[in-house]
Amino acid sequence: MDTNKTPIYPFEPWNVTEDHLDLAMNYRNETTFALSNGYIGTRGTHEEAYDFDEQHGLEGNFLNGLYEQEHVRYGEWNFGFPTESQTILNVPNCKTIRLVIDGEPMDIRTGTLQNYRRTLDMKHGQVVRSFEWISPNGKTVRVENIRFVSLAHKNRMAQRYSVTPVNFSGTLTLHSALDADVENHTRTTNPLVDYGPFGRHLLPDALTADDKTMTCQSTAVNSKLAMACGSVHLLSEAAAATRHQANDVDAWIEYDFAAKQGHTITLEKLTVYTDSLDMDKDAMLPFVNEELTAFAADGYDKEFAAHAALMEHFWETADIRVDGDVPLQQGLRFNLYHIMQASGRDGRTGMGAKGLSGEGYEGHYFWDTEMYVLPVFVYTQPELARSLLDYRYSTLDKARDRARVLGHPIGALYPWRTINGEEASTYFPLGTAQYHINADVAYAFQLYVTVTNDIDYLADKAAEVLCETARVWADVGCFAECRGGKYCICSVTGPDEYNAIVDNNFYTNLMAQQNLYAAVNALETLKEQRPDAYQKLIEKIQLDPDEPALWKKTADAMYFAYDEKRQVYLQDDGFMLRKPWDDSRIPPEKRHLLYENYHPLFIYRQRMSKQADAIMGMMLYSALFTDEELLRNYDFYQTVTLHHSSLSTCIFGILASRIGRHEDAYTYFAQSARMDLDDYHDNFYAGIHAANMAGTWQSIVFGFAGLRLVNGVPEFKFYIPEAWNGYHFTVKIKESVLAVDVLPDGWTITLQSGDAVNFLVEGKPYELTEKGATCHEAL
């Protein structure tokens, strides 16, 4: 990570603007300007669909959950290694609109480009591109393009293309295409994996075009999953001529306009996508046509208004306002915006580690969703959090199957990486071995239920997940006589991917312990509050009456490796046996790509950590530790953590806040806030780092404002960085929205809506009983 990068975009509180065209930055900008609604994701490519090579651009359009499978080959296969991959498919591109001026194709890479601006308008959720272009023949046009992917309707995205002849009258042609000749960039975006899809894997079944509408249906070669899409066109004035064509791989419509100097012509292109995971394959094209008709009837402006209203709602609850630091404000909103738009909303899809912004990690869902993104939504957009949890619940049967594959007679084991709910990790030391995913998923269910007090959800889904995951924890380890009968868990990999296949990983054991307790508590809560649901659950999962006692016994006996001399918890049993890390042995250019430059065994043998691991556990459950303990552990892990993962600094920052290491906290926060905007990892082209993006919100709310749960009760501990004039956010606790304002001279909490609510500030209890009530203390 290089944190000394020159900022790429001007500092603006609500916008990210590319203020001059730099084609070398194209691939990265495609991620910056990517739009999504959690179902459709489209990269920030230009309307003209320039043909960049694999090192400079990727026309990427994705549908959440739609994937291709390939047979995975292993040097040596072992039982339980996935044999079929899952890779998010690049789907047909409907965005293409090309302009031809009296026969001259408009190309911003040629001619003369003036006043070029492209802006991600985060407040309204749209990308606006505008420029003037002087053709080689001297004809000047003013162009403005706007696009958005609608939060109001899952299947819709829209574009508005406006062009004005500045110094001439003549024929303007708008060529709108649907390009179904698409493929993934596997080699570039996932260089270490050796399966595809390579080449064309989503093959068109049918393409149509008429004067107004184009449609396409395609099917994936191996997975047989199918999708359909189409666009309808609305014109600001009648075209002088119209042509259209559909062939095997694309469709297009061309409109000729007799354009008058100074008079703007506008084309609205309204697009619909769907896929066979939402409906029968036969129903897809009829759906697309109906939805296009409805969309055309609604029109661009109405759809945008509905979309913008939802954007406004999002910012109302999720925004954090920072007074006095525009660069950080911009990074913060950029991060919030990208995680909001990329989250699956339909209960059958999750959220990729790269959102829907690129092909990185094959579009897989990891623990990033549950441990980084979901807590943000739990406190700000609980319905979004619930959708993501619904997805995990929908794959519970697959997790049960996976547990059997791993030799667990009962229970469920969630996969380390997946799209369809099956394990897609093809390298188990850094994949399936990360058993903590199971406790991470459980944590998210538990957090949601605790913060929202949604007991119905506990009864319907959460308790079942908590129990099934707990069962695996109660089976995976054993009460080891040589550790005084403590419960030990062997051969797992924690979050830290530089120490794989270890015994008693601190984070894993802690999360497992809390998973077990949560399952016990869930059953007790249900038994008391929802006896029918309780009875139904224990029948469904055939709960043995002795199991909850075993879970509690297991949790009570959980072992944590401890260094008596340093008085710190060890990341795992063998941590202090490893070779002291010597950065100087590693050439600088290899330091951040250890697995591409060093054999795993070399890496495993070093006493260092890629990222927050034990510290992550302590951050999450800081109430279980004294401040002195946290401080000692923080200091220790500061010295051995390399932060080679984007998931690390935000967690260190939160714990730094907790223990009063405010300078560290601010530094970590700043790194986290602008990590992607300034491309610290030099790989933003492959997609966003969703976990870190969410971590920025956490850095403020859980860090500077110190929000945590203490026995289920929210507690704050406020701090304001010296450089700031104030920061403001809201959180939703149960049905109540609290507005939190922190200024240098004190904090104020206002009950913005909802019922009476209790909380703590540094251990002191507060209650706000009526809407508008506030409490305030000096800092």
Next chain:
Amino acid sequence: MDTNKTPIYPFEPWNVTEDHLDLAMNYRNETTFALSNGYIGTRGTHEEAYDFDEQHGLEGNFLNGLYEQEHVRYGEWNFGFPTESQTILNVPNCKTIRLVIDGEPMDIRTGTLQNYRRTLDMKHGQVVRSFEWISPNGKTVRVENIRFVSLAHKNRMAQRYSVTPVNFSGTLTLHSALDADVENHTRTTNPLVDYGPFGRHLLPDALTADDKTMTCQSTAVNSKLAMACGSVHLLSEAAAATRHQANDVDAWIEYDFAAKQGHTITLEKLTVYTDSLDMDKDAMLPFVNEELTAFAADGYDKEFAAHAALMEHFWETADIRVDGDVPLQQGLRFNLYHIMQASGRDGRTGMGAKGLSGEGYEGHYFWDTEMYVLPVFVYTQPELARSLLDYRYSTLDKARDRARVLGHPIGALYPWRTINGEEASTYFPLGTAQYHINADVAYAFQLYVTVTNDIDYLADKAAEVLCETARVWADVGCFAECRGGKYCICSVTGPDEYNAIVDNNFYTNLMAQQNLYAAVNALETLKEQRPDAYQKLIEKIQLDPDEPALWKKTADAMYFAYDEKRQVYLQDDGFMLRKPWDDSRIPPEKRHLLYENYHPLFIYRQRMSKQADAIMGMMLYSALFTDEELLRNYDFYQTVTLHHSSLSTCIFGILASRIGRHEDAYTYFAQSARMDLDDYHDNFYAGIHAANMAGTWQSIVFGFAGLRLVNGVPEFKFYIPEAWNGYHFTVKIKESVLAVDVLPDGWTITLQSGDAVNFLVEGKPYELTEKGATCHEAL
């Protein structure tokens, strides 16, 4: 392992006989009757080259060291994973001789077969097949085929085909072929690997045939390694007609004989193989032709006499005679015969775990050579041992390169599996992680030098290997403060493949310690006895003057995990943390194929051991432990070892002998002795288990006779199993051959040849000073 199998072949002391044709056993019999001279290996297929399918037979012919490469694909590649495989190539088959009787093809699967016998004559190193066959038309022939692969000439093998018309006179046609249309059986013999070679990979460049001679040259598609072969034919009488043909994939010669009833016709087919690792590609065919001419001039009988003399020499020094137990005698000789014939003899080849008897493990060389086979040769055929060591020395530069890949700035790291000296393991947890291979290679060099006192070899090669391997041990671990400054080695896999990526594997640490000491001692010996060689070596390897002290310090501080309660050494740090093994959870049919039925993580978490691991170390260095220690450890590891590897029981047996567990020792010995002959593992079709075969010899000499080195001095401790009337063997110590006779009433050691020699028997010193001198004690 199923040790209750019905014996397959009759009990005979010197032979293994198939006394009736059972085609269902064909694939396995091809291994039983395989012949080799350490360069050419040919499976025991029938002369008629029947076209068995992949489940029932493999026409296999191999040249030691000749391999094909394939690009290896990984689900996810990491730095240092081999990208090119190495697989021993199946080369053209020169053995085919078909008989046609008045136009009727002789086929032992049809017609009537009588008095069928096929015998592996281990004393003389040949396979003899004989039978009478009555054709569907009622014509009876008597057939005898003999074949051998010459120990006298690396490139030669010979066949003699005799046929006698019993009840008719008529035309007998002998069709002799060279079949170059060959491919490997990768899917059957190595089902877990997912690279080839699949299909034809050794493509003929040229095939020739004339009335007497056929030749072929072929080149491997990827490795570009090439081979050539040819056969010349000698007839007992002139043929009535001769036809020949050579096409793209095979060549043949046909001889018609006017055969008279009762009169035997004999064809001698003399075959020569060579390859491009021994000479320029252009020189191969000229060499084959010259060698065929010379071979024809020598004739079958002369070659066989030379071969048989070498067989006699082998048995003189290597045979163990057991009085009173023919089944074990037979198993013992079968095992000795197969390891003898399969060992590379040219200094550029090693010995595959399957010898040259099949394609199992792709023909790779493992630690089996050094730790199981080589000790047998060190004491019986030191020149053979030295050849195998020469091979390892020849790959030292590649081991140096590999150490760099694993991040070691100096030193050499031998590959876990290889043919050409480069790492060929495509699964590092059970491959490259087995660092102990480095100490195993060093152990073999050290053992050879100690037993032979070959100081020249120490100076020329052994010391360099000892120092280079020691360097890796001095770099791989660290002096861990948390273990009182003891030297810990993390993230290795020991011999036990059910516990992978562990810390402080007992066997590894012990072998590393001894490797380090051996390097220090080697330098001291050279400095004293070969100062010039010493100087040359330290210059060559740029030895830092502080290194030997570091090696000694490292060895002195080596850490060994210890269970205070049980007073046993632990196989590794985490061993007692794992789940107690419960065999009852595993269905019987899955118990011996754990990796094909259980995920690695499930296996790693169980407190059990696939095979001798800590016990192997204690067996090798029993003098470092008290008998009480050995007993406690033996008892402990008996309870946790599953013996799912063929390398296990012989080691337990030797230690059982050491500590007086004689019944156990005998049981283990018996299992080891007949493991392959009775096919306990049901996979003999894929090739011999060379390590276990050698382990049988070790079980008697190191086990029952208790031979070990104590500070470099040989020590015996005799025991004779109750069922035996006596056993007899010879061992060579330095230049002296000792004949050892153990009878129920006492042992006798005779100096059969060589200089005066000192040894111990149970700690008591003896010296034999003249040839023929004996010592004797009651048991």
